[in-house]
Amino acid sequence: MxxxxxxxxEDALDALLRGIETLDxxxxxxxDAAGRVLAEDISARLDVPGFDxxxxxxxxLRHAEITRPLPISQRIAAGQPATALTPGTCARIFxxxxxxxxxxxxxxxxKVSSNDNGxxxxxxxxxIDIEPxxxxxxxxxxxxxxxxxxxxxxxxxxxxxxxxxxQGITSVTVTKAPRVALLSTGxxxxxxxxxxxxxxxxxxNRPMLKRLLERFGAHITMTADVPDAFKETSRLLRQAAETAxxxxxxxxxxxxxxxxxxQALEQLGQLDLWQLAMKxxxxxxxxxxxxxxxxSRFVGLPGNPVSGYVGAWIYLRPxxxxxxxxxxxxxxxxxxxxxxFTEQTQIRRHYMRVTLSFTAQGPVAHAAADQNSxxxxxxxxxxxLAVIPEHSRINEGxxxxxxxxxxx
Ligand SMILES: Nc1nc2c(c(=O)[nH]1)N[C@H]1C(S)=C(S)[C@@H](COP(=O)(O)OP(=O)(O)OC[C@H]3O[C@@H](n4cnc5c(N)ncnc54)[C@H](O)[C@@H]3O)O[C@H]1N2
Ligand code: MOO
Numbered sequence: 455m456x457x458x459x460x461x462x463x464e465d466a467l468d469a470l471l472r473g474i475e476t477l478d479x480x481x482x483x484x485x486d487a488a489g490r491v492l493a494e495d496i497s498a499r500l501d502v503p504g505f506d507x508x509x510x511x512x513x514x515l516r517h518a519e520i521t522r523p524l525p526i527s528q529r530i531a532a533g534q535p536a537t538a539l540t541p542g543t544c545a546r547i548f549x550x551x552x553x554x555x556x557x558x559x560x561x562x563x564x565k566v567s568s569n570d571n572g573x574x575x576x577x578x579x580x581x582i583d584i585e586p587x588x589x590x591x592x593x594x595x596x597x598x599x600x601x602x603x604x605x606x607x608x609x610x611x612x613x614x615x616x617x618x619x620x621q622g623i624t625s626v627t628v629t630k631a632p633r634v635a636l637l638s639t640g641x642x643x644x645x646x647x648x649x650x651x652x653x654x655x656x657x658x659n660r661p662m663l664k665r666l667l668e669r670f671g672a673h674i675t676m677t678a679d680v681p682d683a684f685k686e687t688s689r690l691l692r693q694a695a696e697t698a699x700x701x702x703x704x705x706x707x708x709x710x711x712x713x714x715x716x717q718a719l720e721q722l723g724q725l726d727l728w729q730l731a732m733k734x735x736x737x738x739x740x741x742x743x744x745x746x747x748x749x750s751r752f753v754g755l756p757g758n759p760v761s762g763y764v765g766a767w768i769y770l771r772p773x774x775x776x777x778x779x780x781x782x783x784x785x786x787x788x789x790x791x792x793x794x795f796t797e798q799t800q801i802r803r804h805y806m807r808v809t810l811s812f813t814a815q816g817p818v819a820h821a822a823a824d825q826n827s828x829x830x831x832x833x834x835x836x837x838x839l840a841v842i843p844e845h846s847r848i849n850e851g852x853x854x855x856x857x858x859x860x861x862x
Contacts, residue, residue: 458801458844460731463768469726470740470751470769476779477699479627484618487610489862490628491671491778496604501594502620506553507532509589513566513574514557515544517586523573530554544574553590560589597621607779609671609862631673632777635694635750636663639680639687639706639715640757658759658830659704666766669861670774670783672700682706688718695723695743695750699777702770705757707737715739715754723752731844733802734761734827738769758827764805764839767859786857789838791817793854798847807836810856819856 461469479493508514508530515524519542527543530536532550539545539556547553547560561576561584568574576584597603603621604614610628618626643657644650657679664674675697680690687706694701706715707728716739719725723743730738738761739754753769755762767786775783791810808819819840822832838856842848 458731460729460736460801461727462731462844463803466727466730466738466740467769467772470753470773471776474751474773474776477630477632477777480630481625481627483625484615484623487618487626487628488615489669489671490610490626490631491780492604492606492608492610492614492626493629493779494627495602495606496618496621496623496626498597498599498601498603498621499623500597500621501599502597503591503593503595506593507591508547508549508551508553508560509591510560510562511548512560512562512589513544514539514547514551514553514560516541516557517559517584519544520559520561520576520584523569523575526568526572526574528554558586558590559584562589607781609780609782611862629778629780631671632700632774633675633698634667634672634700634702634774635676635678635698636660636667636674637676637678637680637690637694637701637703639682639703641682641712643679643705645679659755659757659762662759662830663702663704663755663762663766663770666763666861667702667770667774670771671778671780671862672770672774680706682712682714684714684718687714688722691715691718691722691743691752695745695752698750700751700753700770700773701743703752703754704762705755707739707754707756709737719743719752719754723749731802732764732768733799733804734758735765735768735805736761736802738765740769756827759830760807760827760833763830763833767839767857768805771861783862786839787860789817789856789858790853791819791838791840791856793821793840793848793850793852794818795821796847796849797821797842799842799844801844803844804842805839805857806842807832808838808840808856809835810838810858817856819854 524544527540529546530551536552536554539554566574706713725741728739741752743750755765772784807822841855
């Protein structure tokens with residue numbers, strides 16, 4: 455087979471991520487930490503639960519005394535301290551209430567009958583299905599002091615934020631958000647809100663990529679419209695690099711004489727790779743731009759909106775992940791599915807926009823009807839990208855690898 459003249463996605467990813475170091479950390483309040491990535495391991499300072507407590511509304515007692523009628527000697531609501539349980543008695547207790555010393559079992563109130571003079575009797579004859587320890591949530595069952603609570607590199611989503619709060623933690627060190635400059639090239643591109651002249655189109659790429667990048671964890675430092683002119687392209691690339699860890703451009707990376715981005719990049723810095731074995735996204739360009747205190751990575755996405763969309767998932771997500779030191783961003787989860795389409799590829803791997811449906815026979819991938827790289831509607835319903843390798847044919851019913859589009 456002839457050598458593929460295009461660079462493989464794997465080689466492009468290797469080149470893009472080589473030498474990337476995790477950014478520094480910053481200390482922030484937990485109330486601002488949603489979606490940020492931990493730059494430190496966190497150990498538990500408290501047992502959770504902090505004390506044995508009841509999992510049910512009911513009665514705390516000694517299991518050995520379960521068969522007797524028991525008078526109620528104390529009432530323990532959640533948040534109230536308990537005192538030692540007097541032998542031959544039980545305690546009225548509520549979910550979350552502290553187990554009184556001496557009690558070893560909680561009976562839920564549905565299993566108990568009480569009489570007028572405040573005695574309870576366990577309704578279940580002899581309490582046969584009630585074991586010692588039932589309905590008691592033991593101290594430290596969830597987390598013990600000194601346990602690793604959360605690891606460095608964890609994205610702080612809902613459950614992790616709950617864990618931090620459960621420890622009384624109010625501030626954490628997170629990785630600084632990667633700074634991204636987003637430039638839109640093309641004389642035809644106009645921002646929504648302005649009138650369109652003949653031949654012009656609205657800028658779909660900017661809000662689309664801004665949203666994706668922010669969901670990946672980046673902070674957008676600069677956006678700009680770049681006209682199809684070499685000098686202006688150079689000037690704005692230089693300016694963008696100074697504000698950002700990553701400069702992302704859209705458009706202007708193909709072969710036409712109005713495509714100035716590559717030349718400007720080569721003059722200012724370095725073009726590492728151009729022309730990848732993928733569809734959409736073939737003219738994608740990767741490189742670097744020098745700055746006063748180092749360098750900024752450059753990702754030149756093709757102008758076609760779907761090419762930019764797919765390029766963001768395949769390259770920008772792992773790049774932002776590497777800068778954040780967040781391993782879950784390095785790879786999209788892969789789900790094998792049955793193809794509900796046929797497709798044949800040549801030298802480019804095809805990332806088809808598909809909707810996965812989960813049937814009793816397993817996941818099925820339905821391809822968007824029009825897979826052209828200018829047809830952004832193909833992305834709106836898609837929840838995955840089906841990967842059709844180079845030089846292959848997929849028939850309906852064949853198994854196909856699908857990349858699940860999770861942002862974080
Ligand atoms: N002779 C060749 N022509 C093209 C080739 C090729 O190999 N030989 N490759 C085609 C492929 S594949 C792609 S993808 C595009 C990529 O071109 P560019 O990256 O240079 O992008 P532009 O030409 O600037 O724009 C392409 C297309 O996308 C529209 N566009 C651009 N920016 C935006 C935006 N922000 N929002 C919405 N739409 C945008 C632009 O108007 C063009 O229609 O090149 C092919 N050509
Ligand atoms: O690579 Mo282009 O993105 O096929 O349309």
